[in-house]
Amino acid sequence: MHHGFRPENLVQNKPIGKTQRDPLPRLLEQLLKRAGAPAMIERAVSRPWASALFEGRRHVIALRLSGARLATRFCDFAEDIGSAEWSLPGHFVADIIIDNVRDEGTEFWLELSALTIEDW
Structure with a gap:
């Protein structure tokens, strides 16, 4: 059976709403800056997350700190990380x-978890 659909009659799929890029690369950049050198991201994964009201991403990050003043750098990194900007x-x-x-x-070696939410 032929329905008369031709490519020029079809509506093209378009993104719904605003599409956001994964914020993980930018977050990793800022975590490395906060940690100071030498520091290395050993592993980082990101997956979609949603609740009834919000959409975002859940991140798990493995970070390695080494070098001079290690204990001090770790304390500076960890201090108030939950309220950091x-x-x-x-x-x-x-x-x-x-x-x-x-x-x-x-x-x-540090393992961190983060939840980022799309800012509407």
Whole structure:
């Protein structure tokens, strides 16, 4: 059966609403700046997250700190991280915490979790 649909008659799919880029790369940049050198992102994953009222992304980040003044740098990094200001256009950090810290003498390994929400 032929319905008479031709490509020129079809409505093209378009994005619904505003589409936001993943804020993870920008967040990683700011975390590295906060940690100071030398620091390295060992792993970072991001996945969509939603509640009844908000949309965003859940992030899990593994960060390695090493080098001079290690203990001081870690304390500076961790201090008030939950209330720190982050610049993520189109998003805001709703929650960020350090889930785990492993002190290996010459390195600190940190695992962080963050929730970013689209800023409507």
